Amino acid sequence: MDVIDLLIQQHREADALFEAFRNAQDDTSKKELCIQLAEALTLHDTIETRWIYPVARRVVGDDKINHSEEEHGEMRRLIADMLRSRNDANAMASKVGELEKLVKSHISDEEQNVLPQFGQKVTEKDIGMSCNDIVRTASDVRREEMSKLEGQATL
């Protein structure tokens, strides 16, 4: 299904952004990558929590998805912390490190225990929206979510 390909592609983008952050040589590039990570992960979080997890509950069960949602909550807190610390290079690197650890383990679990089952049993009709519509709507939501995170970050 298209939407599963999209989610997996977004996981690989997150991996690539974390790797780029680890390899970045100067603070300006690191700050830029920190914003890109926040944007990419917020878009992904929006798609999964709004359209994927509610349907996935029926396929993989409440326990699994409650745990996934808790990890997304933790991820949102770390993204806000990361944005808040982006004028302090060491603090920012430490928050990105924490975020990378959480996201990598979440992604690996999701690709083994959620997405394959979801892909086998769910159709776009069950989700109620096409992949293109999901991306379009999620991009609008991301703008609002990012400004909320930025708001938290400047407190």
Ligand SMILES: [Fe+2]
């Ligand atoms: Fe997820």
Ligand SMILES: [Fe+2]
């Ligand atoms: Fe995901």
